[in-house]
Amino acid sequence: MTERQTNRTVEETADVVILGAGPAGLTLGNLLHAAGIDCVVLERADRAHVQTRARAGFLAANTVRVLDRHGLAAGLHRRGQPHGTCEFRTENGSFRLDYGALGRRELHTVYPQQDLVDDLLTHYLEAGGRIAFGTEAQSVRDAAGPNPTVDVRNAEGRPGRWRARYVAGCDGRHGAARRSLPAGTLRHQRDHGVSWLGLIAEAPPSLDAVGYAMHPDGFAGHMARTADLTRYYLQCERGTPADAWSEDRIWAALDRRMGAADHGPLHHGRIVQRSVIDLESDVIEPLRHGSLLLAGDAASLPAPAAAKGANLAVLEAELLAEALIDELSHGDSRALDRYSERCLQHIWRAQEFAHWMIQLLHSPLLNPTAGPAEESFFHESMRRSRVESLRTSRTHQDWFAENYVGI
Structure with a gap:
């Protein structure tokens, strides 16, 4: 590493500068550092925030395989919980899918994303990685x-600069990597017209399955996180403030939509986190712009209806690490040239399934942007037919299982 003063701006160097210390950035940092590539991770938040910011916690089988391959899975094997069942609750009754015994017979591992990030960060720092x-x-x-630069500011507002051979943008949809994309970059966007109130409750899980409830009042979801914390989702009107609903109203809505009277009561507890999530999707194309490469949420944002975001991030990080190692260590640029194409194949498949899940779980009759009433009723009838096919068709169930866990 070199450092010099240029007009009061400190300039430092690394072969690869990684923006963002999320799953993509930290997986990439670990793999590059293990291969002897000079890299640094730049993260705007402090360490405590990075290690505690809560996100989704469903890791796909391929994500576990990637982490296993590189010695990064010890924590999730100790504390993660295998999961292979989901339950659908509708006006016409409920049914379960043991998706771990369907399709490719693969399971999820329930492991909170902040725990995964903590594992990746600890491993990176203990190995001598720079952040x-x-x-x-x-x-x-x-x-x-061939020599991009990254302009930065530290916590005190002092400017700095990093010079690199490659910059990996893993800093999300609002980060510097996306802001720096050249004119003509394609951004494919879709607003699904649905909003969720996302909640974490200090309460043990009430189901031994992921719960999807399709109720006349709107969608409700139940996802276990730990033995003492449960993630819930409630469909709400677009523009609803996160603090608009009291805890009593939240639990009354969850009880009603999840069918507590018929299926058994939910475990109530203090709501410790809440946010409003507008279900949107976007994809950047291509993912390589000269020496700037995108991964994770900077590359694409799948709507959170199918838990694909973190899993795509880890997959993309491995592909990018392999390509950068080939280029920087062996002078072989073929994998780097194909990086965008390979990632986009996985991204669009994940986007398609997330879109399918949104259409399955949400009635267009509750969406004011869904279009004319006759069209909404047509799509609602198709949605109910889709649910019935999922309940009765083994072929449909196998397809669901492969795509639900696959990435």
Whole structure:
């Protein structure tokens, strides 16, 4: 590493500068560092925030295989819980799918994302990896050439600069990597017209399965996190503030939509986290722009109806690490040239299934942007037919299982 003063701006260097310390950035950092590639991770938040910010916690079988391959799965094997069942509750009754025995017979591992990030960060630092907390990337410049630079500011507001051979943008949809994309970059977007109130309750899980409830009042979801915490979702009107619903109203709505009177009561507890999630999807194309490459949420944002985000991030990080190692260690650029194409194949498949899940779980009759009434009733009838096919058709169930766990 070199460092020099240029107009009061400290300039430092690394072969690969990684923006963002989420699953994509930390997986990439671990793999590059293990291969002897000079890299650094720049993260705008402090360490405590990185290790505690809660996200989804369903890891696909392929994600576990990737982490296993690189010695990064010890924590999830100790504390993660295998999961292979989901339950659908409708006006016409309920049914379960043992998806772990369907399709490719693969399971999820329930492991909170903050625990995965903590594992990846601890492993990276203990191995001697470099990370700069409290360092916000402002922009990526000169990405079309062989020596891009990243302008940064530290927690005190002092400017800095990193010079690299490659910049890996793993800093999300609002980060510096996306802001620095050249004109003409394609961004495919879709607003699904659905909003969720996302909740974490200090309460043990009430089902031994992922619960999807399709109620006339709207969708409700139940996802176990730990023995003492449960993730819930409640469909709400677009524009609803996160604090608009009291805890009594939240639990009354969950009880009603989850059918507590018929299926048994839910375990109530204090709501410790809440947010409103507008279900949107987007994809950047291509994912490589000269020396700037995108991964994780910076590359694509699948709507959270199918738990694909973190799983795509880990997959993309492995593909990008392999490509950068080939280029920097062996002078072989073939994998780097194909990186965008390979990732986009997985991304669009994940996007398609997330879109299918949104259509399965949400009635267009509750969506004010769904279009004319006759069209909404047509789509509602198709949705109910889709649910019935999923309940009765083994072929449909196998397809669901393969795509639900697959990535």
